[in-house]
Amino acid sequence: MLNDKRILLLIGGGIAAYKCLELVRRLKERGAKVRAVMTRAAGQFVTPLSVGAITGERVFTDLFDLTAEHDIGHIRLSREADLVVVAPATADLLAKMAHGIADDLATTALLATDKPVLVAPAMNPRMWAHPATRRNVAQLRADGIAMVGPNAGAMAERDEFGEGRMAEPMEILAAIEAHFGIAEAPLLKGRRILVTSGPTHEPIDPVRYIANRSSGKQGHAIAAAARAAGAEVILVSGPAEVADPKGVKVIHAETAQQMLAAVEESLPVDAAVFAAAVADWRVADASDQKIKKTAGGAPTLTLVENPDILATIARHGTLRPRLVVGFAAETQEVVAHARDKRLRKGCDWIVANDVSPETGIMGGDVNTVHLVTAAGVEDWPSASKAEVARHLVARMAAELAGEAR
Known part of the structure; x- marks a missing residue:
């Protein structure tokens, strides 16, 4: 817990500023006292009113605020x-920090502080990779500034993907707790989770089968x-295309019937995620010998429905x-079909x-x-499958803990 720890949050002018609302909420849940300073550009993405409503404190924005500065407020x-x-x-902000520039309240407070500083970089991938930014980051690290992130993923700009996304609020929170020597209990400690992944292969004969294009990447990432x-x-x-994840009990199945049996044998669990792309049908009477091509045309295959693992x-x-x-x-009609399903x-x-x-x-x-969900639809931004997995697991942990919003 962060009981009575005092956090000064400086919110910069990037689209990721909205994530700070969640960060503040999580800090407050753990007993921290949070004050916020917003740059002028930050006000283009979140409002002082919304930030103040969550911190429960006045939000500071102006270096020359007479009310705050009569007692040297930035100090x-x-x-x-x-x-x-x-x-x-x-x-x-990183450039100003590296060069000691203090031209607003946030940068002046940074130059005046004698306390540890943790930064969560966020910018376009090309800006993050630019030599000037790399020099600034190297200088800040040499100055003892701690960093969390950035992550790789989709950007706000269309068709932009790469390293530069701000770390997620829970990652920043973990870095804050690590600074204070607090080891947060793992989100799903003590929970038993079942995940299905990959396609199924429904045999036609010993060399042919019915399947789909699933690689197993998303399901394995969730596990x-x-x-x-x-x-x-x-x-x-x-039969996935990716290696089994480490530290996970893996049961390999080929057909839908085998997968259902393995799932039922693994119960009870706290949560089950059915990411496998199970074939809807199988051949009623798969041949035990290779079906030979003949001049008479293609063979007739009689299909029967596979068990519905999710519904079961x-x-x-x-x-x-x-x-x-x-x-x-x-x-x-992705969302409409999903609601019906x-x-x-x-x-x-x-x-x-x-x-x-x-x-x-x-x-x-x-x-x-x-x-x-029953509450509605959340549209998540494009991200790596690993990031989608982390986000889903965090939501599952909150739901199991009774904290879902």
């Missing part, structure tokens, strides 16, 4: 804190993120997990995405999802 602000946090730390969050994880995987577990009675999450891979299957959440060929999501490293 008092910078010296009364136990830690100064800069988030988002834009390229402009790894849940393990990193402290959970005991069981991963039931079809969502309606499993006493062994139903507390939280059941399904996936919906769609090519049109959530109700039909009886699950709690659906993670929906558009897997049309032009999106590159199926088999790719980036995903754009919509989280459909």
